Amino acid sequence: NAGVTQTPKFQVLKTGQSMTLQCAQDMNHNSMYWYRQDPGMGLRLIYYSASEGTTDKGEVPNGYNVSRLNKREFSLRLESAAPSQTSVYFCASSRGLMGQYFGPGTRLLVL
């Protein structure tokens, strides 16, 4: 089992460019999540998907969109990147009320 995988590992964007972060899990988990991690601020939830076909906003959804493509895949899109979106992005998955398992992260730098 690969667990939770994310691509790309690192990305540099110019302000206004768009990109999609990909996430996939092979643990047959129903729920998937996108977080951003900034120094001193812990992990903040951007969007989550409790099950295939549903998505909901988290704490910091502005500037992002998501797609739950199927049970395995959950993508995060930045339509017009801003320097404030420079961060480390983590995808996670879980089954029911159990611990969430994280992917390796994507480091995004917006210039």
Next chain:
Amino acid sequence: GENVEQHPSTLSVQEGDSAVIKCTYSDSASNYFPWYKQELGKRPQLIIDIRSNVGEKKDQRIAVTLNKTAKHFSLHITETQPEDSAVYFCAADPSLNKLVFGAGTILRVKS
């Protein structure tokens, strides 16, 4: 919404000593409390969790205690080792599958 406060923000201990990290939460509906360890440049990893119907849980050198009346929970690490050095995050789950994280504690174990 749920708010999780974590203290201290940094903690230095001598190898072999114990370390205690405390978290408080605001939403009485929260009933699941995981702890994550994040090494530098790595993903957060679940190390222990506790549910609201349990007061204490142990796993080798780590333990978690929960006081639902006071709305606080703590992580205890005994006989600390240099490899325990990391950032530790607590979290609370106020609604199914939606974790709110504390800001993190940097633990340094000096040998």
